[in-house]
Amino acid sequence: MTATPSHGRANQAAVCILVATPKPESYLSEARSTRHGLIVIATLFLSLGLLYGIWYSYAVFLVALIDHFGWSRSVTAGAMSVFILSHGLFGPFAGRLVEVFGPRRLMMTGSVIMAIGLLLTSQVNQWWQLYLSFGVISALGLAACGWVPSVILTEKWFPDKVGTALGFVTAGIGVGIFTIVPLCNVLIENYDWRLAFQVLAALVILFIFPAALFILREPPLAQAPVSKGQDKGANDATEPAAPVTPANDWTVATAVRSRSFRFAVLAFFAGGCLSQLLIMHQFAFMVDHGVAKTMGSIIVGIIGVTSIPGKMMWGALSDRIGRELAFTGGLVCVLFSIGALALVGTVPGLLMPFAFALLVGVGYSVNAPIIPAVARDLFAGPRFPSIFGTLSMFSAMGGAMGSWLGGALYDWSGGYEWMLMVAVGLTIFGPIMLWFAAPRNPETPPAQTPW
Numbered sequence: 001m002t003a004t005p006s007h008g009r010a011n012q013a014a015v016c017i018l019v020a021t022p023k024p025e026s027y028l029s030e031a032r033s034t035r036h037g038l039i040v041i042a043t044l045f046l047s048l049g050l051l052y053g054i055w056y057s058y059a060v061f062l063v064a065l066i067d068h069f070g071w072s073r074s075v076t077a078g079a080m081s082v083f084i085l086s087h088g089l090f091g092p093f094a095g096r097l098v099e100v101f102g103p104r105r106l107m108m109t110g111s112v113i114m115a116i117g118l119l120l121t122s123q124v125n126q127w128w129q130l131y132l133s134f135g136v137i138s139a140l141g142l143a144a145c146g147w148v149p150s151v152i153l154t155e156k157w158f159p160d161k162v163g164t165a166l167g168f169v170t171a172g173i174g175v176g177i178f179t180i181v182p183l184c185n186v187l188i189e190n191y192d193w194r195l196a197f198q199v200l201a202a203l204v205i206l207f208i209f210p211a212a213l214f215i216l217r218e219p220p221l222a223q224a225p226v227s228k229g230q231d232k233g234a235n236d237a238t239e240p241a242a243p244v245t246p247a248n249d250w251t252v253a254t255a256v257r258s259r260s261f262r263f264a265v266l267a268f269f270a271g272g273c274l275s276q277l278l279i280m281h282q283f284a285f286m287v288d289h290g291v292a293k294t295m296g297s298i299i300v301g302i303i304g305v306t307s308i309p310g311k312m313m314w315g316a317l318s319d320r321i322g323r324e325l326a327f328t329g330g331l332v333c334v335l336f337s338i339g340a341l342a343l344v345g346t347v348p349g350l351l352m353p354f355a356f357a358l359l360v361g362v363g364y365s366v367n368a369p370i371i372p373a374v375a376r377d378l379f380a381g382p383r384f385p386s387i388f389g390t391l392s393m394f395s396a397m398g399g400a401m402g403s404w405l406g407g408a409l410y411d412w413s414g415g416y417e418w419m420l421m422v423a424v425g426l427t428i429f430g431p432i433m434l435w436f437a438a439p440r441n442p443e444t445p446p447a448q449t450p451w
């Protein structure tokens with residue numbers, strides 16, 4: 001018997017359906033993956049807001065601790081220096097732990113450690129206890145659940161727009177400054193600084209741990225792309241394909257010996273030192289020059305608000321005009337903010353405090369998206385988490401230096417004039433070093449020596 005034309009058309013339709021079915025499924029899978037990637041980015045936005053809002057809230061705790069215990073400014077600010085140093089020194093280990101265990105497990109563990117550290121900080125009575133509980137334990141917890149795993153997750157989900165994605169994620173830090181710093185000031189003014197630390201501990205464990213457990217997953221492994229010129233039927237060819245020689249990849253050892261790494265370290269050290277020098281001491285500076293404490297905390301919040309569009313803008317601009325130009329533009333804004341800060345108390349009213357907040361918020365925010373984006377431009381590869389963690393360590397060392405140096409220069413000179421002059425020098429030094437690091441023209445990884 002011969003098939004009727006209608007049967008033939010039915011068979012053709014069935015074949016067409018079978019052939020077309022995988023295509024919509026692949027589109028659905030890609031859409032679901034992209035949607036979950038956006039959820040991850042939004043969660044990281046909120047996570048970094050909480051974690052680094054706690055970091056910057058120490059500017060408010062600084063004044064409260066000095067009033068309560070009578071410690072000097074250098075001793076009290078030194079706890080933040082230890083905090084930043086501990087956070088930074090853990091960076092290389094955080095990168096390696098991400099490679100071995102993945103970011104989720106590290107973030108869950110870090111949230112527990114940080115909450116414990118904050119609870120212990122609420123019970124301190126001696127300066128060394130503050131250094132240990134806040135400066136070491138809380139900092140190690142933050143390093144484990146904060147910067148390094150968040151950057152690695154962002155880079156994995158959006159590798160083609162890493163500057164833009166990092167700009168959005170790190171903008172959460174500005175939201176944290178805007179919300180967490182005033183919250184801490186309200187708790188301190190109306191209750192007690194000890195209760196404020198306990199509330200922060202509860203927020204960390206109630207948000208970061210569940211977020212890491214249920215939401216913050218790595219993207220599914222992509223299929224290997226077909227090489228250029230490869231025929232679709234290459235897998236059926238009778239001749240074996242020529243062996244592919246793997247490209248050389250950066251390791252921590254080879255990266256540290258490179259010219260780009262050395263200049264990037266100096267640029268990141270200067271950027272970290274500058275931001276902590278200004279932001280950690282501007283609250284005390286303004287209070288000393290007649291600005292009310294409540295208004296000072298509002299100004300800190302304004303810094304956070306202005307840093308939100310700042311981070312997004314610098315991240316997106318760095319993808320378009322280059323990392324060097326974006327970084328230079330950010331530190332030029334910081335330079336103008338130093339001039340505004342110097343005029344606080346000289347120019348009557350709140351014009352200069354608000355000008356400082358707007359300029360420094362936009363300017364210092366360039367560090368957040370540019371540092372990890374530059375690191376990826378220079379040292380992309382399987383060992384990027386460890387290399388980025390190592391670079392972050394030097395940035396944190398600069399931050400630790402800036403936090404301590406502002407208090408030390410005040411204790412030595414009785415004022416903040418020397419601090420402002422050092423800050424001006426750093427705004428010039430940092431961009432020059434990044435231009436020498438040249439992320440626009442990254443070095444080629446050296447050939448690995450065979451065993």
